[in-house]
Amino acid sequence: MGMDSSSILGKMKDKVVEIAKNVEKIGRDDPRKIVHSAKVGVALTLNSLFYYYDPLYEGFGQSGIWALLTVIFVFEFTVGATLSKGLNRASATLLAAAMGVGAKYLGDLCGDKGEPVVLGILVFILAAILTFIRFIPGIKTKYDYGVVIFILTFSMVTVSGYRTEQIIQFAHQRLSTVAIGGVTCILISVLVCPAWAGEDLQNLIAANIEKLGNSLEGFGSAYFRFPEAEGEESGRAKALFPQDYKSAFNSKASEDSLATCAGWEFGHGEFKFRHPWEQYLKVGGLARECASHLQALSSYFNTTDDDEATLLSFKSKIEEPCTRMCFQSTHALKAISLAIKTMSHPSPEIQDHLRNSRAAINDLEVVFRSSSLSTEMLFEIIPCAAVMSILIDIVNCVDKISKSVDELSEKADFKKSKAKSPEAQQQLLHRGIVTPVNEDSPEGDVVAVTIDETPQDSPEFDNLQGAIHEQKSQELITDVKIG
């Protein structure tokens, strides 16, 4: 029994240690959460003065409690959420208090017996209608809290007004304390280490795009480690393909709620009042699309025992263009992520990287076309064809992300870098990261051949392309024509 209780104690100790580590991690990952907790404590303690400080208590009496209530329900982590709740609460309280006072006077007209009946019916009707209104999606996202507070204030004013004769003074006291509580929250939230929802949204989306780049980079190197992969080695190859891209899948809800909160924030720093938050959501959606292509890639790793000579030799043939394409697209993604994070106009580098990615895919096609394989061998390389098809999807998706970020840059007035001058661009090409495109094999090649009704040299491959990527190619065409 002694052992029993000591093992229970041991388990409890483990549990406590685990929780403590968890808490420490949350604090280290985002120290603003610790600051936020202290801010709430300060706001609450300040508003306690309504009770502790005699002159205030004489002025507001028991209504001081509403300042505390307001702080607890309104103070949220981001400035946007605090503003949203504060403004919702303020306007709902004002409107409901006015209507409540009106209802009280209406009740007075019905005499002593009639008053509770009339007030009861009014409360019932308003509560039922407003509860139903909360189900409307547009109201739910933006004004849910306001509607709740409206029901609360209206029923409190009418119901307790039945017992109070000085209803105006009562309403006035309550409105002032709610206002003071709300203003305290907003001031502390904005002035002390503000956590802006807009910035969080921007960082979240930039981080997700960078993670897509990490995964793609990992794929480029991991996919071709197979020749030597055996058993646990293949597990390692899979480990080399980072699953970072999955974070894009899980951030939809956060993105939506951050964008709603950001809509309530006033201009600050480089963010204007009407910053194009919906455009961030569009970019986030495209990042999720790209992540789904990366997920499709991940199923092409399970070829452990299959040391098929044909597949392996073919893989080594496509290694160079594949790796190049992954490398170039990764750089494009990272440059896009950087542009979002620093709010600077997307650098012309990105277009170069995309062009190089397309050129790499073009080279891939050439390898496919020029390889003389028997019927049996062709079946074996179908997985490679599938990988190629997905890589084309990814390049198209990165292209869409890039366009969407260009649009964002226009709408949000990102600062233009000076790299726009011809000399700077020249310099960029010589920096070594960007491989200049070979002029003899223009990047529009894939496409030009696909739309050509009479393909010249390799009809079989164009048809494959046409079959799988007809729609996507159409996009590329417009692209090339513009570029």
Add this chain to the structure above:
Amino acid sequence: MGMDSSSILGKMKDKVVEIAKNVEKIGRDDPRKIVHSAKVGVALTLNSLFYYYDPLYEGFGQSGIWALLTVIFVFEFTVGATLSKGLNRASATLLAAAMGVGAKYLGDLCGDKGEPVVLGILVFILAAILTFIRFIPGIKTKYDYGVVIFILTFSMVTVSGYRTEQIIQFAHQRLSTVAIGGVTCILISVLVCPAWAGEDLQNLIAANIEKLGNSLEGFGSAYFRFPEAEGEESGRAKALFPQDYKSAFNSKASEDSLATCAGWEFGHGEFKFRHPWEQYLKVGGLARECASHLQALSSYFNTTDDDEATLLSFKSKIEEPCTRMCFQSTHALKAISLAIKTMSHPSPEIQDHLRNSRAAINDLEVVFRSSSLSTEMLFEIIPCAAVMSILIDIVNCVDKISKSVDELSEKADFKKSKAKSPEAQQQLLHRGIVTPVNEDSPEGDVVAVTIDETPQDSPEFDNLQGAIHEQKSQELITDVKIG
């Protein structure tokens, strides 16, 4: 100007009509929402009696307002959510009130000057710590409301206790009114047309699985309409592939929150107290996986202008097994959905449908193997190979869903149907829906050949299978051995 104002009026009228239609739709889609609104109205009106009814007002005084507050914040749509908030609120209020009274006595010991300082410091420390605790994910999902109410009650009791000498009476009144408000909510929520979160979760998941079936069924017929598809016809072909499967993607958040709420619900009807809600979430996750495969299929519709004779003639060859596989898997999905909805043990039909699906895939392979195509032609049919690869993924995924639902059926004690007796099963095979499996080509064939180290007749195809589906085949093997 007259026209201007009339056009503004017209716009406003349109807007109002639109909102009215929206509201009508919400009410018609789920009449329980209208009932819920009325229930909230009734609960609120009942609790107004604390003010209207003299004996009650004499007993509780101003504290009656807490009953109203409790109703407004606790009454949620589902029974589970109401119970969760009610119990959170009750236990947090009780604990915080006790601690608040303790803090008040501690303050009393410090004298008149010291009391506000000590109370202020206590409120600050507790508010800061508890606000930080709200960031811990496990607390956030289940106890967030309880922690908020704890901060609220603790600061209210200590702060307003500073001005009240009868703190015990004060705490007692408040606790009673909160309890009465909470009990009203729970009783009305449970007794009048209850909306159980558990049932909603079950219906949501069953509906999502049925929608997967609809989409798959649509694919089976739409994919082979291509031969005659031209321009808008192809748009129609795409319309024939219902996008129903997408609803699985969007219901992750609802599933999670319904499962959390369902965890608070007591046993009712066929749901026991500890119903295996996590298992529903697992099934939901697999449904999302299946939906992602269906999404991958949707990209193989854009072959409009491509009237390649080879592809078309090949398509017509694979039409029969493909359609059969879609048909069989659709029936499996619909039977699984029915089993969840009716809480009955999954019918043995499902396994038959799955076996038939695998047999269809096997036939598909035979078509691939036996077709004598030139190198050029092989490139053309790569899209068909990709479709086949995805269809195999889908059958495997349906298999996983089926296994997961079997597990659910065990854990949740679904009622067994009498179809288990041999005669009933015999009858089932003769009902005509299930095509009995040809014993000469057992469904484990695909797999058996794949694991065979020395494939006899068609090494090229097995390698393709091996390359793409090695891992999945391993699962099938265990399957076949058991079955």
